[in-house]
Amino acid sequence: MDPKKRSSDKASQEMIGRMAEAGQQNAWDRFEQQEPQCGFGKLGLCCRNCSMGPCRIDPFEEEPQVGICGATADTIAARNLLRMIASGAAAHSDHGRDVAHTFKMAVESDSCDYMIKDELKLREVAARYDIKIEGRETKEIAADLSDAVMTEFGKQEGTLISAAVYPPPARQKVWKELGVTPRSIDREIVEIMHRTHIGVGSDYKNLIKQGLRACLADGWGGSLIATELSDILFGSPSPIRFGANLGVLDEKQVNIVVHGHEPTLSDIIVAVSAEGELVKMAKDKGAEGINLAGMCCTANEILMRHGIPVAGNFLQQELAVMTGVVEVMLVDVQCIMPALGSLSNCFHTKLITTSPKCKIAGAEHIEFHEDRAVETARQIIKIAIENFEKRESKVRVPKMMEHGIAGFTTENIFYHLGGQFRASYRPLNDNIINGRIRGAAGVVGCNNPKQVHDYGHLTMIKELIKNNILVVSTGCSAIAAAKEGLMRPEAAAKYCGKGLHEVCETVGIPPVLHVGSCVDNSRILTILANVVAEGGLGDDISDLPVAGAAPEWMSEKAVSIGMYFVASGVYTVIAEPLPILGAPNLTRYLTDEIEKDVGGKWAFERDPIKAARMMIEHIEGKRDALGINVEKERKLYDMEERRALAVE
Ligand code: NFS
Numbered sequence: 001m002d003p004k005k006r007s008s009d010k011a012s013q014e015m016i017g018r019m020a021e022a023g024q025q026n027a028w029d030r031f032e033q034q035e036p037q038c039g040f041g042k043l044g045l046c047c048r049n050c051s052m053g054p055c056r057i058d059p060f061e062e063e064p065q066v067g068i069c070g071a072t073a074d075t076i077a078a079r080n081l082l083r084m085i086a087s088g089a090a091a092h093s094d095h096g097r098d099v100a101h102t103f104k105m106a107v108e109s110d111s112c113d114y115m116i117k118d119e120l121k122l123r124e125v126a127a128r129y130d131i132k133i134e135g136r137e138t139k140e141i142a143a144d145l146s147d148a149v150m151t152e153f154g155k156q157e158g159t160l161i162s163a164a165v166y167p168p169p170a171r172q173k174v175w176k177e178l179g180v181t182p183r184s185i186d187r188e189i190v191e192i193m194h195r196t197h198i199g200v201g202s203d204y205k206n207l208i209k210q211g212l213r214a215c216l217a218d219g220w221g222g223s224l225i226a227t228e229l230s231d232i233l234f235g236s237p238s239p240i241r242f243g244a245n246l247g248v249l250d251e252k253q254v255n256i257v258v259h260g261h262e263p264t265l266s267d268i269i270v271a272v273s274a275e276g277e278l279v280k281m282a283k284d285k286g287a288e289g290i291n292l293a294g295m296c297c298t299a300n301e302i303l304m305r306h307g308i309p310v311a312g313n314f315l316q317q318e319l320a321v322m323t324g325v326v327e328v329m330l331v332d333v334q335c336i337m338p339a340l341g342s343l344s345n346c347f348h349t350k351l352i353t354t355s356p357k358c359k360i361a362g363a364e365h366i367e368f369h370e371d372r373a374v375e376t377a378r379q380i381i382k383i384a385i386e387n388f389e390k391r392e393s394k395v396r397v398p399k400m401m402e403h404g405i406a407g408f409t410t411e412n413i414f415y416h417l418g419g420q421f422r423a424s425y426r427p428l429n430d431n432i433i434n435g436r437i438r439g440a441a442g443v444v445g446c447n448n449p450k451q452v453h454d455y456g457h458l459t460m461i462k463e464l465i466k467n468n469i470l471v472v473s474t475g476c477s478a479i480a481a482a483k484e485g486l487m488r489p490e491a492a493a494k495y496c497g498k499g500l501h502e503v504c505e506t507v508g509i510p511p512v513l514h515v516g517s518c519v520d521n522s523r524i525l526t527i528l529a530n531v532v533a534e535g536g537l538g539d540d541i542s543d544l545p546v547a548g549a550a551p552e553w554m555s556e557k558a559v560s561i562g563m564y565f566v567a568s569g570v571y572t573v574i575a576e577p578l579p580i581l582g583a584p585n586l587t588r589y590l591t592d593e594i595e596k597d598v599g600g601k602w603a604f605e606r607d608p609i610k611a612a613r614m615m616i617e618h619i620e621g622k623r624d625a626l627g628i629n630v631e632k633e634r635k636l637y638d639m640e641e642r643r644a645l646a647v648e
Pocket residue numbers: 261296297314334335444445446447474475476477517518519554555557558
């Protein structure tokens with residue numbers, strides 16, 4: 001077991017080594033134990049949607065096989081993929097719903113621990129929902145917005161408001177013609193479950209249509225609502241410096257790691273952990289203070305808004321516990337490995353679950369309710385402080401961390417690229433048109449022990465910025481980039497091609513822009529909509545010289561995200577293929593023919609350099625199509641002509 005083969009991150013390598021020495025297992029070990037993984041599952045050819053089955057299709061049979069009900073490989077793989085989308089879209093959208101509930105509570109009650117922090121954004125968003133702004137109190141506007149947004153989840157008629165006001169008109173036309181305009185958030189997910197029940201749809205293309213509609217309800221609906229309301233409620237991010245990697249854990253302080261996805265509790269923890277009384281309590285126990293750090297997307301939420309350091313991304317959650325200095329690991333929902341339960345029991349670390357949706361064997365459950373947020377936060381911090389004394393003397397924190405700048409949003413990119421007094425997307429569009437920036441790429445998503453941890457993200461991002469492609473990043477990919485120093489403005493000089501370097505230096509931005517958590521991929525959608533609206537680069541997202549990638553994806557949320565980018569017209573490259581390769585027609589459709597329907601398509605490539613080159617080629621192709629790649633003709637003068645010029 002060579003740690004370098006598992007992770008390209010030095011801090012992680014050190015901790016992987018320590019885990020091996022201590023005989024502790026982690027995700028990489030368990031991955032090895034799972035090998036060889038089931039080929040039918042990988043290819044998407046196993047169905048257990050009814051109890052006549054499970055059925056599986058042998059891809060090597062000459063005569064194509066079918067399940068007991070007659071379902072073909074294409075049907076089975078399409079249904080399985082749809083159910084992945086349903087789960088991913090549900091995770092994002094249910095997160096959005098929870099933020100919407102907190103927002104409603106903040107609006108309705110005067111004694112609530114939450115309040116509206118960004119009134120300007122409230123007004124902007126309310127205006128999109130056609131809510132009257134002028135002459136009205138903040139609370140009145142917010143109450144109307146709360147009602148409007150809540151209705152979006154379960155409405156029975158019409159289509160999603162956000163999908164009709166945020167995307168470019170040309171994009172909405174594409175969806176309308178294909179019949180995939182999302183109607184309501186929950187409905188599209190329910191309809192996936194219906195359509196994939198035995199004996200409903202078997203036409204793979206018609207099944208995929210519902211997948212497109214559900215993921216659009218995620219990206220332009222549930223996720224977008226989560227982002228917009230979080231900005232209103234917790235404050236819109238602005239550029240902020242932060243530290244990243246396991247080295248942010250401090251041996252001398254009480255360490256609390258917040259892990260999962262939702263900002264609701266963690267945002268309050270940030271404020272409460274600074275309370276004088278609690279800090280004094282920590283000092284009385286011999287600690288120097290209380291140190292808060294994040295993990296996965298909860299980290300991204302609070303680092304974007306408060307600059308709270310991030311201890312690591314998905315594959316580092318077990319490594320953080322292994323340091324022995326985590327007093328409490330506080331988790332909410334999503335991407336929390338069940339393995340943390342038994343692992344934390346080997347240490348003094350208390351694993352605390354807080355959501356009724358997520359209880360874990362081996363964890364203590366302290367249920368979080370928005371109406372007692374501050375009280376719960378204090379209770380949890382006190383548990384951490386008490387636990388400090390129980391820490392073993394032998395601790396192992398790798399001394400590695402990097403700094404970076406996060407906090408970019410659709411709204412504030414205006415200011416950075418346009419200058420304080422010229423807030424517009426014009427300079428970005430102009431720099432793309434004049435070729436200084438060739439285009440933009442969204443590099444997002446998870447870690448996966450099938451790839452060397454972080455290597456895919458970093459190799460791809462470096463190749464893109466070297467070729468003058470501006471990168472925006474979210475989720476665990478953004479954390480990988482930060483740990484490598486790619487979110488420092490100085491990274492531009494070190495890694496970028498000349499054009500991108502010039503732009504970054506002039507504007508003072510890093511070449512990789514952290515735009516938040518995975519629900520904040522909706523920010524990438526709205527950035528693209530703004531670039532289209534600014535003009536000069538076509539009239540639809542599918543015209544833009546842009547591409548998307550998830551080089552180490554693993555979660556079902558990533559499938560929904562990838563699919564809504566494809567459905568929005570973006571070429572999207574992922575490393576591990578979707579589990580559809582056993583279904584030849586479906587594979588051909590999603591990686592090729594679907595482009596005619598929606599303007600975007602999927603590609604699978606494990607080598608991050610090759611994948612980056614595919615994205616660059618696509619971007620250059622779009623530039624050609626826009627006619628912005630014409631090299632200025634250079635005329636070579638002969639002696640005669642030069643003399644003639646000199647005379648003039
Ligand atoms: Ni996105 Fe963020 Fe990370 Fe993947 Fe999980 S934390 S929601 S799913 S693993 S990027």
